[in-house]
Amino acid sequence: MKASEFQKRIGYEGELARVVSKVAVDFSLGKYLNHKVVEAGYEDLNLIVTTHKGKYLVKILANFRNNESCKRYIDIILRALEAGVNHPRLLQSSQGYLYKNNFDGKEIRLVVMDYIEGQTLYDSREKVSLEDARFLVQQAAAINKIDLKVPFVYDSWAVVNFLKEWKENKEVFPEQDKDLIDPVFDKFSKFNVKSLPTAFVHGDIIRTNVMRDEHGELYIFDFSVANNYPRIQELAVLLCNVLYDDKDPNVFMDYYELALDEYRKLSELTKLEIGTLPLYLKAAHAMHIIGAGKEKYKKGNKSEENEYWLSQGRNGLRDMNKLFK
CATH class of the missing domain: 3.90.1200.10 (Aminoglycoside phosphotransferase (APH), C-terminal lobe)
Known part of the structure; x- marks a missing residue:
């Protein structure tokens, strides 16, 4: 499946590199080098982002999710981490865990977490x-x-x-x-x-x-x-x-x-x-x-x-x- 097909999930047809470069700055991830689409799954758009500091997982939340649904997702992960569930650590920007920004007239909402090297x-x-x-x-x-x-x-x-x-x-x-x-x-x-x-x-x-x-x-x-x-x-x-x-x-x-x-x-x-x-x-x-x-x-x-x-x-x-x- 082409990257453009995955982008339909988030309702954004612009350059993903532009989005991820801005995210790397706002989350202090380091200088953006490249990204790769994670093809598994049916809903959100997951990206493996590489910077000069390392790799991170960026989950761009699907277009059908409202703000309450996005907050719900983050709250659940935080509670799961507290309970000892082995899930990657969530990272924060100045906005907190949920990041929102406008690109080409489209609001993008996403979360960033540690990337786990493996399969x-x-x-x-x-x-x-x-x-x-x-x-x-x-x-x-x-x-x-x-x-x-x-x-x-x-x-x-x-x-x-x-x-x-x-x-x-x-x-x-x-x-x-x-x-x-x-x-x-x-x-x-x-x-x-x-x-x-x-x-x-x-x-x-x-x-x-x-x-x-x-x-x-x-x-x-x-x-x-x-x-x-x-x-x-x-x-x-x-x-x-x-x-x-x-x-x-x-x-x-x-x-x-x-x-x-x-x-x-x-x-x-x-x-x-x-x-x-x-x-x-x-x-x-x-x-x-x-x-x-x-x-x-x-x-x-x-x-x-x-x-x-x-x-x-x-x-x-x-x-x-x-x-x-």
Whole structure:
């Protein structure tokens, strides 16, 4: 995808170098040398910016986000850092953490953070070890224990929106997807999601949002769709991608059992949550099919990343159907 396509996310068609050069000055990052677009993701425009002092990550917030949404994003990250979540440090300008400026008649809003030298788990395609899984589950539990009520942000990929999204988009999907998703839809529609305990939830701990640095340490990114959700949504999303290997599904139950055991060391799960997790996990895989399918069949998105999510969803749902009858 060309850089201009990514710029549509922020509604700005001018020179990004001009924007980033000004940001480098206002954040005292050093003399701007170059930048590179981070191609993973669907919403904000992320840039790796290099100056004579080093590298930084600049997140230019999407055009659809209002000022409240931008502030919400920053407040969440600050609370997560306080809770010990391994997320890059946010940097400040004279305006604070949220930076606003006008370029060619368009207001740009962004945040700047430390750049982590490494690769996302999506880019590396590496298999996550049980020790890595243990750490990520501990991080998930720490996130869920944050006492924070946030303004609701609709996420079309979120499991709680499964019934709505499938009803509205089912007609564009091929029969093989309908055969996979319809049985999960029928079971999910009979379950009262509101009966589940809720918590503050990242909701998107997936391979594109987890990075391993050059020293082997894992970082969790992108709280932009965090909400107050059923607590098990965190585990379901983590299990359906980062802890699931479609090339070796036979080991999945080792990760599933570790995730439950490790999570319960920090926060006890109810019997209802434990009993519902398999269904929620299936719905999480279904949401990857729906989210990526909408991108492909409605918007013509045939990118490698989008095809990856379609494949993950389809293979994952088939495997979960075998493991959880």
